Amino acid sequence: MSKRLVEGSEAIADAAIAAGCRFFAGYPMTPFTEVLENFAKKLPAVGGVCVNAESELEAVGMAWGALATGARAATGSTGQGLSLMQESFSEITLAELPLVAFNMARGQGDYFQSTRGGGHGDYRHIVLAPMDITEAVELTQLAFHLADVWRNPVLVQGDYLLAHTAEAVDVAPIDFGPVAPKDWAADGTMSGTGQSRIISPLGIGKRNTPGPGMEAHMQAVADKLARIAAGEARAETGFVDDAEHLVVAFGTPAKFVRYAVRVLRERGLRVGYVRPITLWPFPTEAVAEAATGKRSVLVFEINAGQMVDDVRLAVLGAAPVSSIGGISTDSSGFGVGALLDVEVIAGRIENAVGVAA
Amino acid sequence: MAHGAGVSETVLVRGTVRIDTEACKGCDLCIPACPPEVLVMSTDVNQTGYRYPELLAGCTGCRACLDVCPDFCFEVFKYDRPIEVAVERR
Amino acid sequence: MNEPVLHRVGDKLPLLLQSGEHDLCPGCGEPVALRILLETIAELGMAASTVGVVGIGCYTVFSRTLDVDLVQALHGRAPSVATGVKRMLPDKTVFTLQGDGDMVNEGLQEVLHTAARGENVTCVLLNNGVFGETGGHMTATSVIGQRTKTSLEGRDADYHGYPIVIGDLIARLEGAAYVGRGSVQSAGAVARTKRMMRKAFETQRAAKGFSLVEVLTMCPTGWFVPTAEGPSYMGETLAQVHMMGELKAR
Numbered sequence: 001m002s003k004r005l006v007e008g009s010e011a012i013a014d015a016a017i018a019a020g021c022r023f024f025a026g027y028p029m030t031p032f033t034e035v036l037e038n039f040a041k042k043l044p045a046v047g048g049v050c051v052n053a054e055s056e057l058e059a060v061g062m063a064w065g066a067l068a069t070g071a072r073a074a075t076g077s078t079g080q081g082l083s084l085m086q087e088s089f090s091e092i093t094l095a096e097l098p099l100v101a102f103n104m105a106r107g108q109g110d111y112f113q114s115t116r117g118g119g120h121g122d123y124r125h126i127v128l129a130p131m132d133i134t135e136a137v138e139l140t141q142l143a144f145h146l147a148d149v150w151r152n153p154v155l156v157q158g159d160y161l162l163a164h165t166a167e168a169v170d171v172a173p174i175d176f177g178p179v180a181p182k183d184w185a186a187d188g189t190m191s192g193t194g195q196s197r198i199i200s201p202l203g204i205g206k207r208n209t210p211g212p213g214m215e216a217h218m219q220a221v222a223d224k225l226a227r228i229a230a231g232e233a234r235a236e237t238g239f240v241d242d243a244e245h246l247v248v249a250f251g252t253p254a255k256f257v258r259y260a261v262r263v264l265r266e267r268g269l270r271v272g273y274v275r276p277i278t279l280w281p282f283p284t285e286a287v288a289e290a291a292t293g294k295r296s297v298l299v300f301e302i303n304a305g306q307m308v309d310d311v312r313l314a315v316l317g318a319a320p321v322s323s324i325g326g327i328s329t330d331s332s333g334f335g336v337g338a339l340l341d342v343e344v345i346a347g348r349i350e351n352a353v354g355v356a357a
Numbered sequence: 358m359a360h361g362a363g364v365s366e367t368v369l370v371r372g373t374v375r376i377d378t379e380a381c382k383g384c385d386l387c388i389p390a391c392p393p394e395v396l397v398m399s400t401d402v403n404q405t406g407y408r409y410p411e412l413l414a415g416c417t418g419c420r421a422c423l424d425v426c427p428d429f430c431f432e433v434f435k436y437d438r439p440i441e442v443a444v445e446r447r
Numbered sequence: 448m449n450e451p452v453l454h455r456v457g458d459k460l461p462l463l464l465q466s467g468e469h470d471l472c473p474g475c476g477e478p479v480a481l482r483i484l485l486e487t488i489a490e491l492g493m494a495a496s497t498v499g500v501v502g503i504g505c506y507t508v509f510s511r512t513l514d515v516d517l518v519q520a521l522h523g524r525a526p527s528v529a530t531g532v533k534r535m536l537p538d539k540t541v542f543t544l545q546g547d548g549d550m551v552n553e554g555l556q557e558v559l560h561t562a563a564r565g566e567n568v569t570c571v572l573l574n575n576g577v578f579g580e581t582g583g584h585m586t587a588t589s590v591i592g593q594r595t596k597t598s599l600e601g602r603d604a605d606y607h608g609y610p611i612v613i614g615d616l617i618a619r620l621e622g623a624a625y626v627g628r629g630s631v632q633s634a635g636a637v638a639r640t641k642r643m644m645r646k647a648f649e650t651q652r653a654a655k656g657f658s659l660v661e662v663l664t665m666c667p668t669g670w671f672v673p674t675a676e677g678p679s680y681m682g683e684t685l686a687q688v689h690m691m692g693e694l695k696a697r
Binding site: 049058191197207 | 463510518557
C-alpha cells in the first residue's frame with residue numbers, strides 16, 4: 001500500500017478496519033461525526049456493520065453486544081457523548097470485554113473523564129493519545145490489540161485537529177503478535193450443553209460452571225489493572241538530558257509543544273519535553289526520570305489544569321510543577337483556540353522560566 | 358352418589374404426578390389450577406416450613422399443575438390406559 | 448391384562464434450565480414465564496443456537512441457571528446489547544429477558560428504537576406492574592388505583608400519571624412484526640402465552656423483524672396480596688389495562 005492524503009477521521013476508520021474491527025455504533029456529534037461517517041461508508045464493504053445508533057447509550061450497548069460474540073467492535077463520540085456511555089463503560093470493564101472507544105474531544109477537558117472514568121465503581125481504561133494522524137493509525141490498531149490482550153477497554157483520545165486535518169498516511173495492518181482465542185464469547189454454541197457461558201460484570205458464572213464470585217472477580221480485575229499500570233505506560237521524550245526545564249504535554253497540542261521546544265533550543269533555552277502517549281497508565285516513571293534535577297516542570301494542556309495533577313504525583317516535589325496551558329477555544333467550541341500556536345506556547349514557556357521576552 | 362363414612366367408590370385414574378415437596382413454597386397456585394381438583398394442600402410442612410400439595414386419586418396427567426408452578430415441583434406422567442382405583446370417601 | 452405403563456408427559460425442569468432452585472417469592476409468575484420461554488426455544492430446535500440478553504430485575508437470578516449463552520446487560524439496555532449480538536450473529540436466535548421496570552421505565556427508548564428498526568430479535572417482557580426486586584414500587588405499567596410503596600393510596604393519574612401500555616405502543620411501529628400479550632394466571636393462559644412465544648420466535652426465524660411477547664406475571668409480594676389471590680388480582684387490575692391477546696402478527 002502507498003500513502004494517501006486523508007483526514008484523521010478516515011484514517012482512524014481505515015486503521016480500525018485494518019485491525020479487524022467489524023462493528024461500530026455511534027451517534028453523530030462534532031467533531032466525532034466524520035469518524036462515524038467513515039465507518040458507515042467502509043464497514044459494509046468488509047462484511048461489517050455500522051449502526052447509526054439512536055443515542056450514545058444505545059451505541060455503547062450495541063458495541064457491548066457485538067463484543068460479547070467475540071467480534072472486534074468499537075464506539076465513540078466526543079466527551080459529552082462519552083459521559084452518557086459511562087454506565088456501560090464501567091460494566092463493560094468489569095465484564096472484561098475488549099471495547100475500543102474513540103473520543104474526538106472538544107479540547108482537552110476530558111482528561112479526567114478519560115483517565116478516571118466518569119462512571120461508577122472501580123475501573124480504568126487504557127487511554128492512548130496520538131499526537132497526529134500517522135500515530136493515530138498505529139495507536140488505533142494497537143488499541144484493538146491491547147483491548148484483546150488485557151480484555152479491558154481502550155480509549156483513543158483525539159480532538160478536532162486529529163479528526164479534521166489531513167496527512168499522507170499508509171494504513172497497513174500492523175502485527176502486534178498473537179492474542180488468546182476468545183473462548184469466553186457467548187455465541188450460542190454452548191447453549192443446552194450444561195456448560196453454557198455468561199458474560200457478566202458480576203463474576204457469578206452459572207450453577208454448573210460457577211464464577212469466582214463478586215469480590216474475587218472485582219479483585220481480579222483490580223489486580224489486572226495494576227499489571228496494566230505497571231506494564232503498558234508509554235511516553236516520548238526529547239531534549240531531556242541537558243535540559244534545565246521540562247514541558248509535559250499530550251495529544252495534538254504536544255506536537256505544537258515539541259515544535260516550540262525546538263524553537264526555544266535554537267534561541268538557547270535548555271528545555272526538553274515529555275509526551276505521555278498513554279494517559280492511563282500515566283507514564284509516571286518516564287516523567288519522574290525526566291524531571292530529575294530540572295529547575296521547573298511546566299504542563300501545557302488545553303484545559304483548566306487536569307494532567308498537571310498526575311505530573312505532580314509523578315514528580316513528587318522533586319521539582320516545581322506549574323500549568324502553562326489553559327482554556328482556549330474558538331467561537332464554535334469544537335475547534336482550536338488562540339493558545340494552540342507555537343509562538344504563544346514558546347512565549348508561555350519563556351515567561352514561566354523567567355526569560356525576558 | 359356416596360354418602361357417609363367408609364363408602365367405597367371407584368375413580369378413573371389417567372395419570373399421576375411426582376411432587377418435589379421440598380422445593381415447594383406453598384403458594385397454592387396448583388390447587389385451583391387442577392381441573393379434576395385432586396390436589397390438596399398438606400397439613401404438614403416441609404423442611405422450609407411450607408405446606409405442599411398432595412395428590413388424591415383421579416389425576417388425568419394434564420400437567421396444568423406443572424404449567425402454573427413457579428418452583429418446578431411437578432413431574433407429570435400418563436398411563437397408557439386408564440386404571441380404576443377404589444377409594445374410601447367420607 | 449398387562450400392567451398399565453407410565454409415560455412422562457411433563458418434565459420437572461425445562462431442558463434449558465440447570466436447576467429449578469431459585470430465591471424468588473412464593474407465587475411469583477416469573478419462573479412460570481421462564482418455563483414457557485425455555486420450552487419454546489427447545490421445542491423449536493433452537494437450543495444450541497440461541498443467545499439471551501438478560502436485564503436487571505428479580506428474574507436476573509435465572510442468569511445463573513439458564514443453560515443458554517447469556518450476556519448480562521444493564522437495567523434497560525438489553526435491546527441494544529441484543530442488537531449488537533444479532534448483527535454479528537444473524538443466523539443465531541437472540542432474545543432479551545426484561546421486566547416492566549427494565550423495559551418500560553429505564554429502557555423505554557431502547558426497546559422502541561429496537562422495534563422501530565425492525566431489529567430481528569425477540570424481546571420477552573415479564574410485566575407485573577411493579578418493581579419487585581426493590582420491594583414493591585410503582586413502574587410505568589402500574590395501573591390506576593394500584594397501591595405500591597411509592598403510590599400508597601393507589602396510582603392517581605393526576606399525581607402519578609398514566610401507565611404505558613407498551614405492547615400496544617410497539618405494535619404501532621412499522622418495524623414490529625409480532626406482538627402478543629399473554630399471562631401466567633392459569634394453565635389455559637400459559638398455553639395461550641406459549642403459542643404467542645412460539646409465533647414470536649418463528650417470526651424471528653423467518654427474519655420478519657422485531658417481536659415482543661409481553662407476559663403478565665403475578666407479584667403477590669409487590670401487590671401485597673396472598674399468593675393464592677395473585678391470579679385473580681391480576682385479572683381485576685393489570686389485565687384490565689394491559690389487555691391480553693395477539694396485538695400484531697405479520
